[in-house]
Amino acid sequence: MSGTTGSATINGDADGATSTGFSRRDTGVTAVARRELHRLRARRLYPLLLLILPVIGWGVLRAIFGSHVARDLPVVVMDADGSALSRRVVRAIDATASVRVVSRTSAIGNVEQVLQRGEAYAVVVIPAGLEQQTARAQGTPILLYTNGQWLLPASTITRDVRMAVGTVSAQIEVGRRVARGAAPSTALVAAEPVRTQLHPLYNPALDYAAYLFLALIPTLLHVFVLVMAVHVVGVELKQSTAAQWLAAAGGRAGIAVIGKLLPYTLWYALLGSVMLEVALRSLDLPMAGNRPLLHAAMLLLVMAYQALGVLLVALTSNLRVATSASGFIAGPAFAVAGVSFPRFAMPVAGQLWSVVLPLSHYLELQTQQVIVGASVRQSAPLAATLMAFVAVPALLAVRPLRRALRDPQCWGRT
Amino acid sequence: MTGIWYWARQEWRAIRRDRGASAVLIAASVLYALVYPIPFLYQVARDIGIVVVDLDRSAMSRQVTRMIDAAEQVRVHEIVGSEREAEERVRAGIVHGAVVIPSEFERHVQRGERVIVGVYGDASYFSVYSQIATGASAAIGTFSAGVELRRLQASGFDAASARQARDPLPLVVRTLYNPVGGYGNANVPAVLILVLQQTMLIGIGTLAGGRRERSTEILSRDDGLTRVLGRALVYVGIYLVQVVLSYFIAYRLYGLPHTGALPALMLFLLPFLVATAMLGLALSRLFLTAESALQALMFSSLPAIFISGFSFPAEAMPVWIRALAQLLPSTQAIAGAQRVVQMGASLADVRASWLALWGLSAVYLLVAWGLVARGRRGASDPRIPVGDVVSDR
Numbered sequence: 001m002s003g004t005t006g007s008a009t010i011n012g013d014a015d016g017a018t019s020t021g022f023s024r025r026d027t028g029v030t031a032v033a034r035r036e037l038h039r040l041r042a043r044r045l046y047p048l049l050l051l052i053l054p055v056i057g058w059g060v061l062r063a064i065f066g067s068h069v070a071r072d073l074p075v076v077v078m079d080a081d082g083s084a085l086s087r088r089v090v091r092a093i094d095a096t097a098s099v100r101v102v103s104r105t106s107a108i109g110n111v112e113q114v115l116q117r118g119e120a121y122a123v124v125v126i127p128a129g130l131e132q133q134t135a136r137a138q139g140t141p142i143l144l145y146t147n148g149q150w151l152l153p154a155s156t157i158t159r160d161v162r163m164a165v166g167t168v169s170a171q172i173e174v175g176r177r178v179a180r181g182a183a184p185s186t187a188l189v190a191a192e193p194v195r196t197q198l199h200p201l202y203n204p205a206l207d208y209a210a211y212l213f214l215a216l217i218p219t220l221l222h223v224f225v226l227v228m229a230v231h232v233v234g235v236e237l238k239q240s241t242a243a244q245w246l247a248a249a250g251g252r253a254g255i256a257v258i259g260k261l262l263p264y265t266l267w268y269a270l271l272g273s274v275m276l277e278v279a280l281r282s283l284d285l286p287m288a289g290n291r292p293l294l295h296a297a298m299l300l301l302v303m304a305y306q307a308l309g310v311l312l313v314a315l316t317s318n319l320r321v322a323t324s325a326s327g328f329i330a331g332p333a334f335a336v337a338g339v340s341f342p343r344f345a346m347p348v349a350g351q352l353w354s355v356v357l358p359l360s361h362y363l364e365l366q367t368q369q370v371i372v373g374a375s376v377r378q379s380a381p382l383a384a385t386l387m388a389f390v391a392v393p394a395l396l397a398v399r400p401l402r403r404a405l406r407d408p409q410c411w412g413r414t
Numbered sequence: 415m416t417g418i419w420y421w422a423r424q425e426w427r428a429i430r431r432d433r434g435a436s437a438v439l440i441a442a443s444v445l446y447a448l449v450y451p452i453p454f455l456y457q458v459a460r461d462i463g464i465v466v467v468d469l470d471r472s473a474m475s476r477q478v479t480r481m482i483d484a485a486e487q488v489r490v491h492e493i494v495g496s497e498r499e500a501e502e503r504v505r506a507g508i509v510h511g512a513v514v515i516p517s518e519f520e521r522h523v524q525r526g527e528r529v530i531v532g533v534y535g536d537a538s539y540f541s542v543y544s545q546i547a548t549g550a551s552a553a554i555g556t557f558s559a560g561v562e563l564r565r566l567q568a569s570g571f572d573a574a575s576a577r578q579a580r581d582p583l584p585l586v587v588r589t590l591y592n593p594v595g596g597y598g599n600a601n602v603p604a605v606l607i608l609v610l611q612q613t614m615l616i617g618i619g620t621l622a623g624g625r626r627e628r629s630t631e632i633l634s635r636d637d638g639l640t641r642v643l644g645r646a647l648v649y650v651g652i653y654l655v656q657v658v659l660s661y662f663i664a665y666r667l668y669g670l671p672h673t674g675a676l677p678a679l680m681l682f683l684l685p686f687l688v689a690t691a692m693l694g695l696a697l698s699r700l701f702l703t704a705e706s707a708l709q710a711l712m713f714s715s716l717p718a719i720f721i722s723g724f725s726f727p728a729e730a731m732p733v734w735i736r737a738l739a740q741l742l743p744s745t746q747a748i749a750g751a752q753r754v755v756q757m758g759a760s761l762a763d764v765r766a767s768w769l770a771l772w773g774l775s776a777v778y779l780l781v782a783w784g785l786v787a788r789g790r791r792g793a794s795d796p797r798i799p800v801g802d803v804v805s806d807r
Binding site for chain 2 (some may be wrong): 353
């Protein structure tokens with residue numbers, strides 16, 4: 001990752017040394033990697049961070065979004081009319097995919113209280129006299145109260161209730177026109193001369209699994225990549241084993257870092273790709289773009305956060321402080337990455353926060369390749385950005401890391 | 415009681431001596447409250463760029479275009495002559511959507527034939543799509559209503575009865591609470607509750623891990639209960655202050671909508687803080703170094719926030735996930751706190767959540783107490799404390 005990367009092919013395994021020690025000749029990337037794999041067995045933390053916790057996190061998120069769309073959202077109906085028409089309206093509302101009418105009262109109660117108690121996401125109020133007044137063409141509105149604090153249920157319910165009531169309304173209007181002697185087809189047209197037809201591009205079903213779950217997979221992974229990179233480098237300083245580590249690399253800091261991180265690079269890139277592929281397959285989600293590019297980007301994402309982790313340790317020479325810093329970087333990353341809230345709608349400070357995170361660029365590329373089906377050329381700038389996120393922190397880390405690995409004053413800090 | 419105060423004082427001293435733990439317990443949630451709301455200050459995306467594919471080039475199509483451009487959600491970036499050009503611009507990310515006005519638009523409208531205007535929005539980002547759909551369909555709907563009203567009035571209706579005839583069963587939608595559909599309003603309060611939970615769990619684990627690492631863990635001969643209660647008291651006290659600070663920062667400094675119910679919020683969150691402190695004390699048995707709590711728990715914010723149902727509704731989740739969600743103090747706390755602070759719910763309205771949080775407190779108290787008692791019995795047993803074994807050589 002830094003320094004003498006040209007010697008990355010040195011194979012120090014010539015004398016078949018055991019994994020516990022190494023001779024003078026047995027130095028280089030392989031020796032460091034072998035030393036690292038041996039260390040892996042020492043603590044329960046490693047299998048947790050490498051496999052168990054990522055898989056648990058993946059499984060929980062997979063289950064959360066497994067239903068793809070929001071269904072059966074509880075809605076309370078207050079029907080003061082109790083007529084054939086009001087029952088028809090309630091049936092139409094209940095029949096929509098997103099709504100489940102959980103309670104139906106004939107009195108108009110306290111709407112706010114229903115929402116404040118969380119009994120429902122919305123309340124439909126049908127005023128008394130609806131049927132009569134509609135028959136006399138006096139137009140009494142039906143009221144839909146939604147709770148905007150829960151964004152997705154509010155917008156889904158509004159859309160579906162609008163559609164349901166609108167359909168009943170159009171049927172009434174068509175009926176009237178036909179009664180006045182119009183042919184049913186022309187009556188229908190007159191009811192809505194210019195119609196809007198909505199086309200959600202790339203994700204026509206507005207599938208939350210495709211939208212959020214897929215983006216959460218690399219987000220989950222990047223936490224582990226960063227924590228692990230910080231740990232494996234930082235613990236050598238904390239426990240004052242840096243000299244021994246450096247010796248296994250033949251005194252070259254670059255070899256030491258590459259040999260140490262390489263097993264994790266390969267492992268996490270593989271894990272991330274497998275988690276993505278299993279998600280796509282098990283949820284029947286299409287892959288619109290280029291698979292090799294997607295997986296290459298996953299590898300770059302892993303390397304970018306490893307480079308950042310090394311930089312954090314090199315700058316602080318303190319495992320605990322570097323771990324805390326990685327918490328502040330990775331913790332809020334998803335919210336500012338631009339998936340759930342668009343980057344262009346943020347203030348400048350928010351946009352800056354977003355663009356300095358490698359995750360933002362990776363997620364943009366993943367969305368382009370998995371959902372939109374953009375060309376490789378179109379995603380190339382994002383891939384190049386990710387490469388820069390590997391190279392820049394790695395280069396910045398070179399000097400402070402060399403010092404930290406050699407200077408005993410940087411060791412043993414807690 | 416003196417025992418409880420003794421352990422509370424011990425714990426407070428230990429926190430003050432441990433810079434790492436005090437940074438997490440005292441500074442972290444304030445820092446989050448200060449920086450986290452910034453990206454969402456504008457609440458919603460406005461003036462999202464779209465193109466209009468005007469295949470008619472008539473006075474009427476230009477009128478529709480102007481009406482769409484006037485919608486606050488969208489901005490007509492360009493008028494193009496073919497759907498292919500529109501598709502290219504959307505795919506290239508120059509604009510996020512397109513409106514297609516078909517050829518013969520004006521002629522069809524004048525002849526009373528139905529015309530369909532297509533609205534295409536980039537649904538790879540839902541917030542962008544929904545803004546385009548809302549803005550464009552409202553503008554087109556207004557245009558359509560105007561056409562129909564004119565038509566009805568021409569055939570002898572007055573304006574009011576024309577409106578009635580057009581839509582005999584009108585629906586009025588009233589969005590109570592967060593009427594602008596602001597993302598910050600919905601997201602920030604929920605995340606700040608989660609931050610309280612996560613920083614407390616990690617902070618308690620950091621302190622306990624650091625003590626164990628330095629072998630300064632205090633083993634005592636008491637029954638463990640006073641010790642657990644005393645330690646929890648300190649964390650609940652610190653976090654009541656954090657609740658006040660977060661409240662002032664998020665709701666006053668950043669002006670998120672609120673009903674000003676700080677005392678109610680503190681009372682509601684009390685069992686949340688107790689439950690989290692107990693859970694933290696129970697979990698802290700697992701950590702043998704100062705940083706392992708952060709390493710093991712950092713990822714959990716992501717599943718914890720989504721499992722709470724604040725974003726994707728809980729009704730759509732499988733039963734076992736909903737049950738699992740109830741084990742996290744954040745789930746009930748997020749739902750209840752939003753109701754108390756932003757919707758003006760009374761404590762009676764959120765009583766179910768409040769009682770559930772006291773129930774969790776009791777469960778985790780028993781777990782923490784049991785583990786402490788086990789640790790005490792095992793004080794001379796080299797296999798205990800259980801959990802991680804530090805043997806990085």
